[in-house]
Amino acid sequence: MKNLFAWLALGTLLAGCAQELDEAEPAPSAEPQRAFEWKLVTAWPKNLPALGTAPERLAQSVQAMSGGRFTIKVYAAGELVPAFEVFDAVSQGTAEMGHSAAYYWRGKMPMAAMFATVPFGMNAQETNGWLHYGGGLELWRELYARFGVVPFAAGNSGTQMAGWFNKEINSVEDIQGLKMRIPGFGGEIFQRAGGVAVSLPGSEMFTSLQTGVIDATEWVGPYNDLAFGLQDIAKLYYYPGWHEPSATLEAIVNAEALAALPADLRAMLETACRASNQDMLDEFTARNAAALRTLIEQGVQVRQLPSDVLRRFSELTMDVLREAAGEDDLNRRILDSYQTFLAEVRGYHAISEQAYVNARAAVDG
Ligand code: CA
Numbered sequence: 189m190k191n192l193f194a195w196l197a198l199g200t201l202l203a204g205c206a207q208e209l210d211e212a213e214p215a216p217s218a219e220p221q222r223a224f225e226w227k228l229v230t231a232w233p234k235n236l237p238a239l240g241t242a243p244e245r246l247a248q249s250v251q252a253m254s255g256g257r258f259t260i261k262v263y264a265a266g267e268l269v270p271a272f273e274v275f276d277a278v279s280q281g282t283a284e285m286g287h288s289a290a291y292y293w294r295g296k297m298p299m300a301a302m303f304a305t306v307p308f309g310m311n312a313q314e315t316n317g318w319l320h321y322g323g324g325l326e327l328w329r330e331l332y333a334r335f336g337v338v339p340f341a342a343g344n345s346g347t348q349m350a351g352w353f354n355k356e357i358n359s360v361e362d363i364q365g366l367k368m369r370i371p372g373f374g375g376e377i378f379q380r381a382g383g384v385a386v387s388l389p390g391s392e393m394f395t396s397l398q399t400g401v402i403d404a405t406e407w408v409g410p411y412n413d414l415a416f417g418l419q420d421i422a423k424l425y426y427y428p429g430w431h432e433p434s435a436t437l438e439a440i441v442n443a444e445a446l447a448a449l450p451a452d453l454r455a456m457l458e459t460a461c462r463a464s465n466q467d468m469l470d471e472f473t474a475r476n477a478a479a480l481r482t483l484i485e486q487g488v489q490v491r492q493l494p495s496d497v498l499r500r501f502s503e504l505t506m507d508v509l510r511e512a513a514g515e516d517d518l519n520r521r522i523l524d525s526y527q528t529f530l531a532e533v534r535g536y537h538a539i540s541e542q543a544y545v546n547a548r549a550a551v552d553g
Contacts, residue, residue, distance in 0.1 A: 224453060226260045226445065229278070231271040231288035233391050234264035237415050238471050239408070239437065242343045243287040246439065246464045253456040258449075260285065271389035275440065279335040284445035287342060290328075290438050291372030296335075298512040299519045301372040302526055303328045303339065305432040307505050310530055312344045312434035312469050314537070318529045319436070327522050336443040340461035343437030343468035346476070348429030349413070350493050351406030352397070352422035357493060360500050369393055369405040373512070374431025377504045381497075390416070397421050406431070410479035411472055419488050426491050430501055437468065 228247060232240040247260035263283070265271035274286040275293050291301035303324070310318060318324040319341050328339050351368065364382040375385030386402050396402045398421045405422075406429070407413050419425075439461045446454065484490065513519040 221257060222450075223256075224258045224449065226258075226284040227268065227282075228260050228262045228285040228287060229265075229268050229274050229283040230262065230286065231265050231274050231292060231389065234267075236390065237411055237475070238345075238468050239343065239390075239412065240264065242437065242464050242468050243439070245467065246287075246342065246460045249460040249463065250453075250456050253460070254453055258453045258456065262287075265389060265391055271391065275335070275337065278440045278442050279337050281442050281444065284442050286438075286440045288438055288440065289371075289435060290339070294372065294512075297331055298514070299516075299522050300331065301512075302509075302522050303331075303436060303438070304372060305374075305435040306509070306526065307372075307374050307377055307431045307433075308502050309433055309526070310533070312346050313541070314530070314533045315344065315434050315436055316341070316465070317533060318526065322529045323525050324529070327518070327525055330518060331522065332440070333443070338441045338443050338446050340439040340441070340458065340465075341436050342439035342461045342464045344465060344472075345408050345412075345432070345435040345437070346469055346472045347409075347434060348432040349406065349409050350426035350429055350431070351404055352413070352418050353404045353424040353426060354422050355403075356424065356491070357426060357497060359494060360497055363497065366404060367402045369396065369402050370431060372431065373505070373508050374406075376508045376512075377431070377501050380504045380508065381500050394418065394421065408435070409472065409476050410483055411475040414479045414483055419483050419486050423488055424491055425483065425488050426493050428493070430493070430498055436465075439464070 228243055230240065230243050232243075235241060235244075243262050247262050250258050250260055263269075265274075268283060269277040271288070272292055274283075274288045275296070277283045278286040289304045291304040293300040303319075305315075309315075315324075319328070325339075325341065332339050351370070356362065360381060363378070365384065366382075367384040367386055368378060369386045369388045370378050371387055375387065379385045386396075388396055388402070388405075390407065393402075393405050393407065394416055397405050397418070405418065407416060407418065409429070413419070413425075441457070446457075449457065480490070509523055513523045
């Protein structure tokens, strides 16, 4: 509408001044070339591979695209605000932008975790399809709107590892009383299966495991976990990451700050987030395999979680999701949208992605 009025006004102006155009002063540009300097707070330690470097790259990309008109200064967890206060800082405008994961905000919004990861849910490829072409992003924005925060998908880990343990997990019995750092719905499911779920930012994970505050922890996968040095304090590395079949990292933006951006800078920001979302997945895909080899060389033993343990976690999943949604209309629409998309995408992936991976393994054997 605003643009339409601007064009109508311009049309009237041009018609009136047609004869005088030769002598007229140059038309003022549509937007003054104002510079924008933003702060971006993250939930990650400084320069942590992929998670920490992604927002740095995003900022560099925006600065380059805008020819320096739009600069974003990135702060590691604890530099400006602690890891778990990133959302509030962006909501209140202390920082214009943040980089974190939606499951950290479950205390405020029980269904926020749906936009990070869902146990036994979608992988990265499927999640990106749901977010960008299946209505997921719109629901995510609706959920954050009452806090004045606009989310963008800005990174994906791919399928994670189940985590680091110091004792073998051979049955559901071995989970009983086990204290594990595990966030999101996965933590709730772990708790209901008899474990004790602990929520800790990455920066406190190593010391907590070393001092016995926790017995086990998950983080991401080989590339990221190697950087934390988790192999120095735990030797059993379990798969698969049932609790995080992929994890979306979020770029969150203060709604007023976003609205104040001229259209060209907003487009650059959106493009940089979208690129960052794919770039992180590419980086993990390329680096995880080499990192796994290094971990094994350092004495790490790779183990598969027993199927009865996975089955128990799976049995608890739908109850946890339904209870989190409760009777709230938006929460129910989020759950329904996710489940409907997953059911449909599974149908085709069974005869495409999954069938191909199975066939590749079969001909190898
Ligand atoms: Ca994780």
